[in-house]
Amino acid sequence: MSSQKETRAFEAEVSQVLRLMIHAMYSNKEVFLRELVSNASDAIDKLRFEALADPELRAEQGEAAIALSVDREARTLTIADTGIGMSRQEVTESIGTIARSGTREFLERLSGDQQADAQLIGQFGVGFYSAFIVAERVVLTTRRAGERDAVRWESTGDGEYTLEAAEKAQAGTEIVLHLREDEDEFLEPMRLETVVRRYSDHISFPIYLVEEASEEGQEPTRRQLNEASALWTRSASEISAEDYTEFYRHVARAFDEPLAHVHTTIEGRLKFTLLLYVPSARPFDFAMAGQERQGGVKLYVKRVFIMDEAEMFLPRYLRFVRGVVDSDDLPLNVSRELLQDNRVVRTMRQTAIKKVLERLETLSQDAEAYGTFWNAFGPILKEGVIEEPERKEQIAALLRFASTSPATEDAPEAQQVRLADYIERMRPGQEAIYYITADSYASALASPHLEIFKARGVEVLVLTDAVDEWLVNHLSEFQGKALRSVTRGALDLESLGKDAEAAEEESAVEDAAEEAEAASEAERAPWLGAVEELLGEQVREVRLSQRLTDSPSCLVREEWEIGERMRRILEQAGESVPASAPILELNEKHPLVARLAREESGERRTRLAELLLDQARLGEGGQLQAPALFVRRLNELLVELMDEA
Numbered sequence: 001m002s003s004q005k006e007t008r009a010f011e012a013e014v015s016q017v018l019r020l021m022i023h024a025m026y027s028n029k030e031v032f033l034r035e036l037v038s039n040a041s042d043a044i045d046k047l048r049f050e051a052l053a054d055p056e057l058r059a060e061q062g063e064a065a066i067a068l069s070v071d072r073e074a075r076t077l078t079i080a081d082t083g084i085g086m087s088r089q090e091v092t093e094s095i096g097t098i099a100r101s102g103t104r105e106f107l108e109r110l111s112g113d114q115q116a117d118a119q120l121i122g123q124f125g126v127g128f129y130s131a132f133i134v135a136e137r138v139v140l141t142t143r144r145a146g147e148r149d150a151v152r153w154e155s156t157g158d159g160e161y162t163l164e165a166a167e168k169a170q171a172g173t174e175i176v177l178h179l180r181e182d183e184d185e186f187l188e189p190m191r192l193e194t195v196v197r198r199y200s201d202h203i204s205f206p207i208y209l210v211e212e213a214s215e216e217g218q219e220p221t222r223r224q225l226n227e228a229s230a231l232w233t234r235s236a237s238e239i240s241a242e243d244y245t246e247f248y249r250h251v252a253r254a255f256d257e258p259l260a261h262v263h264t265t266i267e268g269r270l271k272f273t274l275l276l277y278v279p280s281a282r283p284f285d286f287a288m289a290g291q292e293r294q295g296g297v298k299l300y301v302k303r304v305f306i307m308d309e310a311e312m313f314l315p316r317y318l319r320f321v322r323g324v325v326d327s328d329d330l331p332l333n334v335s336r337e338l339l340q341d342n343r344v345v346r347t348m349r350q351t352a353i354k355k356v357l358e359r360l361e362t363l364s365q366d367a368e369a370y371g372t373f374w375n376a377f378g379p380i381l382k383e384g385v386i387e388e389p390e391r392k393e394q395i396a397a398l399l400r401f402a403s404t405s406p407a408t409e410d411a412p413e414a415q416q417v418r419l420a421d422y423i424e425r426m427r428p429g430q431e432a433i434y435y436i437t438a439d440s441y442a443s444a445l446a447s448p449h450l451e452i453f454k455a456r457g458v459e460v461l462v463l464t465d466a467v468d469e470w471l472v473n474h475l476s477e478f479q480g481k482a483l484r485s486v487t488r489g490a491l492d493l494e495s496l497g498k499d500a501e502a503a504e505e506e507s508a509v510e511d512a513a514e515e516a517e518a519a520s521e522a523e524r525a526p527w528l529g530a531v532e533e534l535l536g537e538q539v540r541e542v543r544l545s546q547r548l549t550d551s552p553s554c555l556v557r558e559e560w561e562i563g564e565r566m567r568r569i570l571e572q573a574g575e576s577v578p579a580s581a582p583i584l585e586l587n588e589k590h591p592l593v594a595r596l597a598r599e600e601s602g603e604r605r606t607r608l609a610e611l612l613l614d615q616a617r618l619g620e621g622g623q624l625q626a627p628a629l630f631v632r633r634l635n636e637l638l639v640e641l642m643d644e645a
């Protein structure tokens, strides 16, 4: 390895983030210490873990501790840990670049508006770089445990850094902050103590403040600032709300206020502790589909850190949960493979699921907090209905939907209606829970399929998340009431129930609908057969509609068929979906349909029939194979009508 000093440029984004961060975080500058202590604690965890299997590393372990020391004359604050340290390559990778995918996404979201960006960075956090809020120069010396050579990284945070070989007796990392002019407060022991107690009391290892001796020749003294016992091992009554929050921020690498936590120790045949949190915001790198983060919790075995993102302790649909699980029964040398099919893990997982779902139930009694949760993670929780059929009913009770009878008028599209609310509001005699799936609330509301429901005052749930298409396939009923799509199957008007108060207003609508019903029950009008023939394989059947009151036509599918939206979602995901012809329903009361029924010219009948079919396709958000043809037919018809007028 070269011992020469080399100068390198930061990735362009680093300088950008640094500038922004110093500006944005200044009002809360003390958090730099939390960040550095949090990294130090992670590094000690990692060394302890690696040392389990490696006696050489064990020999290198010093006292697992973090030391803060100040040099008043030099105006420096030093944070030293006895953790795993970093190799030269690790330093370049972790400190010189922005490696975390979340950081990239964060940068993409920057708007250029300083204030908005400042807020964003506040939620995001910046880890190591936060040192530059208070330091004009940072010197990091580190030696990876098991390696001989140490490396020194130095930067003033203005676009470049230097790297050079160094000596370091103890494995670990030492960060010297050369404080900016106005930052003398961080040379004060009292100030450091307050900050450590506020943000880092939960850290499992001792954090010492090393104080210069008051008289020359004397040894420096050291004082422990934090409690230094793993937070989850303490009893809940001894842990303040702030401690819980700061611990969450540490384990989840998050900056929000968690919405809720579960903290429980089970002592029986197995002994384990769970400290699990429900975050209030979705982390930046929490993508919804594709290469999303696995989720999972930190696994400790008898208080020793074993792994991050241990996903086997929670199901996929709870992958937003963060926290720690600590088992007394697993072996310290446990591997990911071993955890996959393990009795201890299964028990811990079942307890975790039960506790988290119960906690969500309690949380749901607080509409505001639950709304925050739902907006961040609702679509993920919905996966539970699909993933875990045994708990389907329990999870379904936690779901919230938008509805045609919104809970709040100013945000009608908000997902706030519980299935139980819906059932409570059902009209007497109404048999099913009706829903419509669509790309947006607005497009759902404009759907012709909703006409009869609107006319009858029947509430319909509006499902706009992609996962809803699967959800409804797996949730065929709730509390004994079937879930039924308004776009599927034959509609039995009786099943919509009656509303005694609105009976009179309804009667006109009902009369019309009943007439249609009578007509469809009576011998099928021959013109329908003729239209069906004209449209050929494009439709399975043409029939009179009970759904429509205003629109002339709509498409309907059978319960078991793949709907138009599901087809689009699957096709976008690159899956081919076998074509199936829908049923075309026509509204006999509509003048265009009436005209179609009595039209004698074969050519005009074809044109009208095709137009009504295309309109129905557009009405459900589908695409026309030949939009130009649709336009031509429409124009021809308009011109003819103008001529007639």
Ligand SMILES: Nc1ncnc2c1ncn2[C@@H]1O[C@H](COP(=O)(O)OP(=O)(O)OP(=O)(O)O)[C@@H](O)[C@H]1O
Pocket (backbone or CB within 6 Å): 035, 039, 040, 043, 081, 083, 084, 085, 086, 094, 095, 100, 125, 126, 127, 128, 129, 172, 173, 253, 254
């Ligand atoms: N004291 C340390 N000892 C060993 N490695 C460290 C230390 N501090 C930082 N690192 C390494 O540098 C990486 C980047 O640290 P940084 O604090 O910038 O981000 P992070 O810890 O990954 O995430 P966050 O921004 O949430 O803190 C860490 O993931 C770790 O690998």
